[in-house]
Every structure is written in C-alpha cells, then in structure tokens.
Amino acid sequence: MCPVILESAPLSRLCIHTITTKPWSIEEAATRYASAGVQGITVWRDALNGRNIALTGRMLRETGLSVVSLCRGGFFASPEKEKRRLAIDDNRKAIEEAFLLGAPLIVLVCGADPGQSLDESRKQIKDGIAELIPEAEAAKVKLAIEPLHPMYADSRSAINTLTQANDLAEALQSPQVGVAVDVYHLWWDPRLEEEIDRCGRNNNLLAFHVCDWKTPTVDLLNDRGLMGEGCIPLKTIRSWVEKAGFGGFIEVEIFSLEYWKMDQWEFLKRIVSTYEKFV
Amino acid sequence: MCPVILESAPLSRLCIHTITTKPWSIEEAATRYASAGVQGITVWRDALNGRNIALTGRMLRETGLSVVSLCRGGFFASPEKEKRRLAIDDNRKAIEEAFLLGAPLIVLVCGADPGQSLDESRKQIKDGIAELIPEAEAAKVKLAIEPLHPMYADSRSAINTLTQANDLAEALQSPQVGVAVDVYHLWWDPRLEEEIDRCGRNNNLLAFHVCDWKTPTVDLLNDRGLMGEGCIPLKTIRSWVEKAGFGGFIEVEIFSLEYWKMDQWEFLKRIVSTYEKFV
Numbered sequence: 386m387c388p389v390i391l392e393s394a395p396l397s398r399l400c401i402h403t404i405t406t407k408p409w410s411i412e413e414a415a416t417r418y419a420s421a422g423v424q425g426i427t428v429w430r431d432a433l434n435g436r437n438i439a440l441t442g443r444m445l446r447e448t449g450l451s452v453v454s455l456c457r458g459g460f461f462a463s464p465e466k467e468k469r470r471l472a473i474d475d476n477r478k479a480i481e482e483a484f485l486l487g488a489p490l491i492v493l494v495c496g497a498d499p500g501q502s503l504d505e506s507r508k509q510i511k512d513g514i515a516e517l518i519p520e521a522e523a524a525k526v527k528l529a530i531e532p533l534h535p536m537y538a539d540s541r542s543a544i545n546t547l548t549q550a551n552d553l554a555e556a557l558q559s560p561q562v563g564v565a566v567d568v569y570h571l572w573w574d575p576r577l578e579e580e581i582d583r584c585g586r587n588n589n590l591l592a593f594h595v596c597d598w599k600t601p602t603v604d605l606l607n608d609r610g611l612m613g614e615g616c617i618p619l620k621t622i623r624s625w626v627e628k629a630g631f632g633g634f635i636e637v638e639i640f641s642l643e644y645w646k647m648d649q650w651e652f653l654k655r656i657v658s659t660y661e662k663f664v
Numbered sequence: 665m666c667p668v669i670l671e672s673a674p675l676s677r678l679c680i681h682t683i684t685t686k687p688w689s690i691e692e693a694a695t696r697y698a699s700a701g702v703q704g705i706t707v708w709r710d711a712l713n714g715r716n717i718a719l720t721g722r723m724l725r726e727t728g729l730s731v732v733s734l735c736r737g738g739f740f741a742s743p744e745k746e747k748r749r750l751a752i753d754d755n756r757k758a759i760e761e762a763f764l765l766g767a768p769l770i771v772l773v774c775g776a777d778p779g780q781s782l783d784e785s786r787k788q789i790k791d792g793i794a795e796l797i798p799e800a801e802a803a804k805v806k807l808a809i810e811p812l813h814p815m816y817a818d819s820r821s822a823i824n825t826l827t828q829a830n831d832l833a834e835a836l837q838s839p840q841v842g843v844a845v846d847v848y849h850l851w852w853d854p855r856l857e858e859e860i861d862r863c864g865r866n867n868n869l870l871a872f873h874v875c876d877w878k879t880p881t882v883d884l885l886n887d888r889g890l891m892g893e894g895c896i897p898l899k900t901i902r903s904w905v906e907k908a909g910f911g912g913f914i915e916v917e918i919f920s921l922e923y924w925k926m927d928q929w930e931f932l933k934r935i936v937s938t939y940e941k942f943v
Contacts, residue, residue, distance in 0.1 A: 499877075499879040499894065499895035500895075502897060502900075503852065503854070507854075534814065534815065535813060535814050535815070535852040535853070536813065536814070536815045536881070536884075538851075538852035539877055539879045539881070539894070539895050540879050540880070545852050545853075545854075546854075549854060572817075573782065573814040573817035573824050574814070574824075575782070575786075575824075575825075575828060598818055600778040600818045600819050601819075601884075602815070602818070602884060603884075605815075605880075605881060605882075605884060615778065615818070616778035616779075616818050618781060621781075
C-alpha cells in the first residue's frame with residue numbers, strides 16, 4: 386500500500402449517526418447538525434421512539450438534511466425458531482419505518498448467538514435477508530449487510546469480513562441487497578482493498594462509515610475514537626472506496642462513553658474539524 | 665460443519681502456560697501441575713526472572729513435566745530502526761533462554777505499531793523472523809508465528825489470520841519456522857478449517873492453544889474464559905488440528921483478572937476438569 390495524498394473529504398458529504406450524539410433528541414441533533422454545516426443524518430431507531438415517523442422525516446428534510454439510512458435491522462440468528470420469526474417481524478417493521486422516514490437504506494447487524502455454531506448463524510442470516518427482499522423492494526428500501534469486527538462474532542454478527550459480506554450479497558442476487566463498509570470493523574483485514582474493489586464492481590457498496598481505533602481500546606463496544614486519534618488509515622481506505630465508485634455520504638458513527646459525557650456541541654465541532662482534517 | 669463427536673483429549677496431552685496461574689512462582693506451578701496430573705508446561709519469560717535458567721529447566725523435567733515452549737518472542741514492528749534492533753536482540757536472548765531451558769519452541773507475538781501501516785509492520789515482521797533463523801537453527805529451537813485476534817492489530821500483532829501466518833511461514837521457507845494455532849484468536853474465521861489443514865500439510869502446525877470466548881467479554885486482554893464457558897467449538901477445532909496431523913500438547917493459556925483472583929489450586933482443578941470435559 387502506498388501512502389495516499391488526498392484532498393480532504395468535502396463537508397457536503399458528511400453524515401452523522403444520531404447515536405454518535407446520543408444525549409441529543411433527534412430534533413436537537415437535526416438543528417445542531419444543520420447549524421454545523423452537516424447535510425446528512427443516519428437515524429437510529431431508538432431516536433424515533435414516540436414520534437410520528439413520517440413527520441420526523443419531513444422535519445429532517447426541512448432542516449436541510451438528507452436521510453441517509455436507518456440503523457438498524459438484522460439480528461437474524463437464534464437457535465429458537467420463534468426468536469428468528471420475531472426478528473423477521475422486527476425487520477419488516479424497520480422497512481416500514483424506513484419507508485415512512487424516507488430513508489433509502491437499512492443497515493443490517495446480522496446477528497450471532499453464542500449457543501450455536503457460526504455456520505448455523507450464517508445460514509439463518511442468509512435465509513432471513515432473503516425473506517425480506519420482496520418487502521424491501523416494494524418499499525424501495527435497500528438492505529446493507531454490515532460485516533462486524535470479529536470481536537463481535539459471539540453475539541452480534543457472524544458476518545465478520547468484507548469477503549463474507551460480499552459473498553453473501555452476491556449469493557442473494559438482488560439489487561435490493563448490498564454492503565456497508567465500516568472502517569472500525571474492517572481496517573485490519575489484509576484483503577480489504579481488493580474486497581472493497583469487488584464490492585464496488587458488483588454495485589454492492591451502499592454505505593461508508595468512519596471513526597477511529599484507539600490504542601488502548603478499553604471497552605469492546607463504547608470506546609471508538611474520533612477520526613485522527615487512532616491508527617485507521619482513513620484517507621487510504623476512503624481512496625479505495627472512491628476508486629470502487631462510491632460517491633455517497635461519509636457517515637460518522639462513534640459509540641463512546643467518553644464523548645457522550647462531553648458537551649455535545651463541542652463534540653460536534655470536533656467531529657466536523659477531524660472529518661475535514663483526517664477523512 | 666457437522667457436529668463432531670470426539671473422545672475427550674487425554675490428560676497426558678494437557679499443558680499449562682505459567683501465565684495462566686500467574687500468582688504462582690514457576691516452582692510452585694511446577695509442583696502443583698504435576699500433582700494434578702498435568703505433564704506439560706509452557707514457560708512465560710517473566711517466570712524465569714532471577715532464576716538460573718538451565719537449572720530451572722532441569723527442575724521442571726525432574727518434576728515430571730515436558731517443557732513445551734517459551735513465551736514469548738516477537739514484537740518486531742516499529743517505525744524506529746533502533747527499536748527494531750532492540751527487538752531482534754531480545755529475540756536472540758529468547759532463543760538462548762529456550763536453549764538453556766530445554767524448550768524446543770518459542771511462540772512469536774509478532775508486533776504492530778499504531779504509528780505505522782499494517783503493511784509496514786508486516787514487512788518488518790518478515791525481516792525480523794528471517795534474521796533469527798540461523799540462530800534458531802543452531803539452538804535447535806523452532807519459532808511459531810502466532811496469529812492474533814484482529815482486536816490486537818493496533819499494537820500487538822499485524823498477523824491476524826491463520827491465512828496470513830501460513831503465507832508468512834511458507835514464504836520464509838525454513839523448517840525452523842511454523843505456526844501456533846490459538847482458538848481464542850482464530851475461532852471466528854470462516855477459513856479456519858481449510859487453513860488448519862494447509863498448516864498441517866506444510867508441516868507448519870507447531871502448537872495448539874485453548875481457552876474460551878465469554879459473552880460478554882468485558883476486557884480486551886484479560887477476560888478469557890475457561891474451556892466450556894464460552895462459544896468456541898473446542899472439540900470441532902481440535903478435530904481439525906488432529907486431522908491435520910498434530911498430536912502434540914494442548915496448551916491452556918488463560919489471561920483472566922477473575923481467575924487470577926481465585927485460589928489457584930481450585931482454579932487448576934477446574935482447568936483439568938473442563939479440559940477433560942470440553943476439549
């Protein structure tokens with residue numbers, strides 16, 4: 386890999402996940418993002434609790450934001466048939482929510498269960514997504530398989546590399562299904578460049594998420610870093626994603642006990658400045 | 665993957681890493697392991713501090729233990745040439761220690777540095793190991809590349825899959841160099857079965873480490889589980905390792921703040937019983 390000198394990513398492509406600024410309501414997040422010049426928002430479903438979803442979608446657009454995606458569907462894997470059925474129902478609900486909100490995409494955290502083999506979970510994930518395709522098609526909502534870091538293979542996702550996600554998306558053979566590339570989950574993989582290229586060539590690259598990996602990382606879930614404070618080669622990976630034909634929003638998704646404690650407006654300003662400098 | 669019904673692993677193949685019972689001195693560990701019927705010991709270098717190494721090796725053998733390996737060499741990666749040089753020197757010292765101790769193998773945690781690219785670290789690792797081969801040969805000590813879980817790619821190892829470790833061991837083309845397979849690092853990998861087979865076919869399978877992955881895992885370093893309390897398919901992976909021709913010791917390597925707090929004799933009895941039941 387050669388060092389890559391790139392222009393910074395333009396502010397117009399910055400999208401923020403509502404979970405990133407978790408202490409804010411979606412209304413406050415929308416106003417603040419827009420004030421900071423952010424133009425995209427990815428909505429976590431918990432942020433919609435108690436809201437009229439269609440009106441919330443309209444509010445977001447009127448604030449000047451594009452609704453980039455809805456997070457998250459998935460969790461298809463379980464040794465219990467009834468739980469798998471409930472997961473499908475919940476994903477149907479997510480498709481409906483995305484439709485009402487006006488989100489063109491749902492990110493799938495596919496699921497895993499420590500009580501069964503990864504192979505079994507992987508089969509159930511494939512079956513689960515396949516079952517949703519007709520409704521996703523009717524709602525004009527795409528489904529993005531997000532491979533998760535192998536440290537989440539026990540209980541969050543049995544899809545742990547971009548190779549697997551590409552295999553799965555291609556096997557499902559539907560224009561409705563693609564892949565979300567998140568640097569936090571994938572940066573370590575020696576196959577990353579070629580699998581990003583493959584993902585783009587097959588028109589499966591639907592989303593691009595950024596943050597950073599801190600040294601040390603002290604919590605498996607909620608210690609993600611701001612761009613530039615870790616070791617992920619963000620500009621290099623962005624260059625691969627763009628070379629693969631992706632020109633959509635660049636989504637900042639940070640779970641951090643540390644940053645959630647900060648003044649969120651100060652945090653938002655740091656998101657914008659580190660995005661402009663390091664992505 | 666089919667469910668595999670296997671006989672339990674025999675007690676005669678159980679080896680324990682001194683770090684597993686960290687509160688014990690190597691002398692106490694040796695006596696206790698032998699009392700419990702354990703026949704193999706892998707020595708962590710810190711356990712040798714202040715000892716005459718050759719005499720310690722003799723003590724271990726007189727207690728009835730086989731010295732399986734010395735942990736650990738490696739840490740070849742650094743942006744600073746001087747640090748890389750110091751790492752090589754330290755690995756030379758480890759080879760001498762293994763020779764004096766009578767350990768036929770050194771496990772390599774290859775290193776990574778968040779201040780440089782993984783590609784750069786990978787090159788330095790290859791160069792570092794290559795430089796050590798003549799001395800390892802002279803001392804009749806083998807070097808086992810241990811791929812580490814991707815969650816350690818920032819600062820502990822840029823070798824994160826068995827595919828990479830196999831590629832590297834094969835590229836180095838030396839009977840002195842092989843691979844250590846640790847279920848904790850590798851269990852999630854969809855390529856695991858075929859890469860274990862490849863490792864064995866190329867005579868590179870030098871060591872097999874076990875423990876378990878707990879749900880939830882609350883610490884990235886020191887929350888490994890006892891066999892059977894997590895989701896790693898130990899019997900299945902053991903069957904792959906044995907099918908690949910490996911018949912050596914099965915090494916229990918557990919880092920755990922929780923278990924280090926326990927009475928270590930009670931812990932040792934649990935290691936033996938969970939080994940007999942779940943491995």
